[in-house]
Amino acid sequence: MLRAIVSSEGAALNVSPPHILRSRGLIASASVLLAALAIPLAGCGESKQEKAQKSVCSAKSDINSRIATLKTVTPSVATLPQIKTEVTAIADDLKKIDSARGDLEPARKQQVQQATQTFEQQLKSVLSNLTSSFSLTNAASQLESALRQLEASYAQALAPIECS
Numbered sequence: 001m002l003r004a005i006v007s008s009e010g011a012a013l014n015v016s017p018p019h020i021l022r023s024r025g026l027i028a029s030a031s032v033l034l035a036a037l038a039i040p041l042a043g044c045g046e047s048k049q050e051k052a053q054k055s056v057c058s059a060k061s062d063i064n065s066r067i068a069t070l071k072t073v074t075p076s077v078a079t080l081p082q083i084k085t086e087v088t089a090i091a092d093d094l095k096k097i098d099s100a101r102g103d104l105e106p107a108r109k110q111q112v113q114q115a116t117q118t119f120e121q122q123l124k125s126v127l128s129n130l131t132s133s134f135s136l137t138n139a140a141s142q143l144e145s146a147l148r149q150l151e152a153s154y155a156q157a158l159a160p161i162e163c164s
Contacts, residue, residue, distance in 0.1 A: 052103035057163035059093035066090050071147050115157045122153035
């Protein structure tokens with residue numbers, strides 16, 4: 001509610017009751033306070049290093065779960081597509097790690113590079129041995145051996161990368 005007061009010059013002045021003025025002052029104060037709080041929060045995004053670290057750790061975790069999935073596979077025609085899917089996903093995870101590596105701090109970058117190179121070489125070796133010596137009579141033992149090697153390769157190369 002506005003009340004009009006006539007000044008000595010005859011002009012009408014609009015005067016608000018005191019409670020409206022207090023409300024407007026409170027709203028203005030709250031707006032200033034919220035704006036002041038929002039400025040520091042706007043700068044709280046993740047750094048490139050933090051994003052790269054999360055990407056590396058996510059891919060490392062996915063590789064570990066893919067290896068665990070592969071360990072449950074039994075050799076049969078029905079599971080060959082699953083094996084291919086899991087191995088392809090591991091290769092994709094290695095690519096993710098490689099692309100994130102550039103944004104890591106130098107010491108971490110070197111550790112991740114060495115680990116992924118070692119694991120990738122071992123993965124290629126395991127797959128090469130599996131495909132070159134694969135026979136139907138020994139399929140189960142060959143697959144089991146290849147998966148043990150892959151698990152050991154992960155434990156040696158990628159598991160030491162800290163993700164806490």
